[in-house]
Amino acid sequence: MNTDTAFEALVKNRYAWVKAGLPERNRWRFLFMFKHNKNIRQDTKTKYLKRAGFMLKNEPIWESPF
Numbered sequence: 001m002n003t004d005t006a007f008e009a010l011v012k013n014r015y016a017w018v019k020a021g022l023p024e025r026n027r028w029r030f031l032f033m034f035k036h037n038k039n040i041r042q043d044t045k046t047k048y049l050k051r052a053g054f055m056l057k058n059e060p061i062w063e064s065p066f
Helices: 003-012 014-019 024-035 042-051
Strands: none
Touching: 003 014, 003 024, 003 042, 014 024
16 A cells, blocks of 8 residues: 555544544645645645554655666
């Protein structure tokens, strides 16, 4: 599961969000942003996923364009 999919699953699951001790107002803000196709920064997604107990299995792999 990639970062975007994992974050969306976390935000849409109120039980997991509250159990992780994350502020409910932030969840509502992220749901609003999803609904209106607003961009959420990657580092913000990663921060919330880590706080909720998600673990990164593989580091991002970068490929050089040259």
